[in-house]
Amino acid sequence: MRTKLGALAVATAALAGGVLTQTDQAEAATPDVVVDSLSVVSAPNGQSKATATVHGVKTIKLQALTVAVRSADGANRDFPGAVATTLGTRSTTFTSGSRAFPAGTYTYYVAYKFHDHWHSLSPVKSFTAGAGTGTATPAPTASAPSGTATPTPSTPAPTATASTPGSAVPSSAPSSSAPSSTGAAPVGIPGTWHPVFADEFNGGALDASKWNANWFGCPTCVTRPPNSAEGSAYSPSQVTVGDGSLHLKLAQQPTTVGGKTYPYVSGLVTSNGKAQFTYGAFEARIYTPSSGSQMANWPSFWADGQNWPTDGELDVLEGLGGSACYHFHSPAGGPGGCASGTYSGGWHTFGADWKQGSVTYYYDGKQVGQITSGITSAPMYLILNNAVNPSHSGTNVAPADMQVDYVRVWQH
Incomplete structure (x- = not known):
């Protein structure tokens, strides 16, 4: 969620996942750099090189600009020729130095250094080097939606660490909405599971033993958003539990936090x-705001680690441009996609099966996508928010109530 729009400031820490210590780092002044085109070409001698056309939203002086390359095992094989440069609003073409690659498949993307921190950009593409030739055959992979920034180049994600599951187990289904599943297993996700966390939101207030009602602030504070592209501050007053559901309410009410006013x-x-x-398997049953047949605003159900992007960010659901979308952000990039069909105007289940080396996404019990690159293994916590991007006026609706019937987590 944090990396979706614009090049997000990645200070020494985290993204939506440890998320930027969070608010302060997410608000740090990081320039937007846009990739207009990106390709890899090969020469008869087996040497390959990359060409990227980029521009800035304003004049930006970069410490370095390069095309980063990662092999299938995560090894760094960047193209040579990183340069210090100043970008303007007109497109500039960068051509890397040449190198030969061992046979295999590689991902590549534009990366730049600014204020001593590295940032990476969509799209993330791939090419295959032919056996014994080093010849590159470009083959674009799934990339994030237009305008989405992917995480900063960094060291490989850490090895698996022990999880810290919550203590709650599923209880009865909400009474005010259509019946939910029993909670014995995630909807449509195969395997043998046992529950490790659940909140059915059947009480009259948010369970403070499971949730915080704002973004990295004191329990009663109004806080800034995780992503600098968002147009809303977050207040505990906009979080309520009733009628068997969690309610995350968006209102058009100018709110000032840290000297910045959000609409x-x-x-x-x-x-x-x-x-x-x-x-594990992560699942939530959600009623998202709608704008006609489209999903309104930027409703999200996601998980994040303590050190972004190293620990990763798992986006189970993001309402982007009216569609229901999913991504996984890590130092290797931010691949993802959007599901076909309509997932607004009613209750829908959004789930993900995260295992070593892959995340498979299920909407209403049907597989809608799978990501197998850059999957991290550090613990992640859960987030749900009813965000809004003011620049996407076509699908913004306020007031709007994002309702959550339940949130459940299972493990094998």
């Missing part, structure tokens, strides 16, 4: 410091 105020919950998990 909206909304609701967010996170389990950071209370429950986090390594691997």
Whole structure:
């Protein structure tokens, strides 16, 4: 969620996952750099090189600009020729130095250094070097939606660490909405599971043993958003539980936090410091705001690690441009996609099966996508928020209530 729009400031820490210590780092002044085109070409001698056309949203002086390359095992094989440069609003073409690659498949993307921090950009593409030739055959992979920034080049994600599951187990289904599943297993996700966390939101208030009602602030504070592209501050007053559901309410109400005024105020919950998990099935049953047949605003159900992007960010659901989308952000990139069909105007289940080396996404019990590159293994906590991007006026609706019937996590 944090990396979706614009090049997000990645200070020495985290993204939506440890997320930027968070608010302060997410708000740090990081310039937007846009990739207009990116390709790899090969020469008869087996040497390959990359060409990228980029521009800045304003004049930006970069410490370095390069095309980063990662092999299938995560090894760094960047193209040579990183340069210091100043970008303007007109496109500039960067051509790397040449190198030969061992036979195999590689991912590549534009990366730049600014204020001593590396940042990487969409799209993330791939090419295959032919056996014994080093010849590159470009083959674009799934890339994030237009305008989405992917995480900063960094060291490989850490090895698996023990999870810290929550203590709650599923209880009865909500009474005010259509019946939910029994909670014995995730909807449509195969395997043998046991529950490690659940909130059915059947009480009259948010369970403070499981959730925080804002983004990395004191329990009663209004906080800034995780992503600098968002137009809403987050207030505990916009988070309520009733009628068997969690309500995250967005209102068009100018709200000032840290000297910045946001046009909206909304609701967010996170389990950071209370429950986090390594691997498992994550599922939520959600009623998202709608704009006609499209999903309105930027509703999200996601998980994040403590050190972004190294620990990763798992986006189970993001409402982007009216569609229901999914991504996985890590130092290797931010691949993802959007599901076909309509997932607004009613209750829908959004789930993900995170295992070593892959995340498979299920909407209403049907597989809609799978990501097998850059999957991290550090613990992640849960986040749900009813965000809004003011620049996407076509699908923004306020007031709007994102409702959550339940959130559940299972492990093998």
